[in-house]
Amino acid sequence: MKMSQGVEWALHTCLNLTWLATGQAVPTGKLAAFYELPAAYLNKQLQALVRAGILSSVSGPKGGFRLARPAADISLLDIVVAVEGADEAFPCAQILREGPGGRADVDYQQTCLLAQGMRRADLAWRRELAAQTLADIKSQVEKQHPDTPRRTRARFTELSR
């Protein structure tokens, strides 16, 4: 039941991008150096975020990644789904097919009451993640640490590559 590490990278990277001028693109190298992450692998997550429409990419010198839409329109769920995939955590393997009265023509993923119970929890999880946007987190951080925007921008500037 572990979520991949890439989710944390993606969340923090997207949050950092909220503190930059909207037009400014940041290359993978700088985004990775910010937290000393492996650049080539972080790039895979960034590509997933681009495919999901959360980031947009720019090729060439001065290229890189930036948020594709306002932070208020990006939920934590958007980012998690982009990196982890949209599948539910509970894999209903249709175990009931093998049980007494099991029938091949029934979709137990839908009818199995245990699967429904698990799905109910899964939906509550998604609802909670969808209710929180990057803009929410951003403003919470700025309230607790008012110098974070300045420090983040400064860090990106000083990172050589």
Place this chain on the structure above:
Amino acid sequence: MKMSQGVEWALHTCLNLTWLATGQAVPTGKLAAFYELPAAYLNKQLQALVRAGILSSVSGPKGGFRLARPAADISLLDIVVAVEGADEAFPCAQILREGPGGRADVDYQQTCLLAQGMRRADLAWRRELAAQTLADIKSQVEKQHPDTPRRTRARFTELSR
């Protein structure tokens, strides 16, 4: 973000046990044959359920497993935690330590606002699972399929080993 297959096995196995006389113990072989599962591996999950106090085991001939407490006192969360472990799905790797102003003496798992947002969703998930007991599921099933108790007992009887 996939949950292990064993969770589904454990959930259905525990549910099936709610339809047996409370004193009756069922050996691993029968529990596995019920859904054509690998017995030796299912046994590992059963052992985990015993350690969690959900099942109790009986050695020797006529031995096996039975519920250790009333179905109303066993939540879906109890079973999931017993098999999957109690860890949160979101692994906060303390990424902020490497960022600007990161300090080694701060527990970012507690203070990081993104980690808190993920934890909020995790708690909602657990709350939803804790609110559903085996007794709830059992009564829902019996409402939709009144012959399930009889059929389940019959299946256990006919399974040779």
Place this chain on the structure above:
DNA sequence: CATATTCTGGATATCAGATATCCAGGTTAT
């Protein structure tokens, strides 16, 4: 136009955990 920078996507290697099997040893009904 030439060059250097950067993204894209595929191929590949490595490692951890899930899945699965087996066995030696302990318990207990008959």
Place this chain on the structure above:
DNA sequence: ATAACCTGGATATCTGATATCCAGAATATG
């Protein structure tokens, strides 16, 4: 005494996450 059954450890296999590399395309700059 024997056979059925659980326990826990050792081990094998397979899958997915982690990680690296490279060839090709896009583009800013001089």
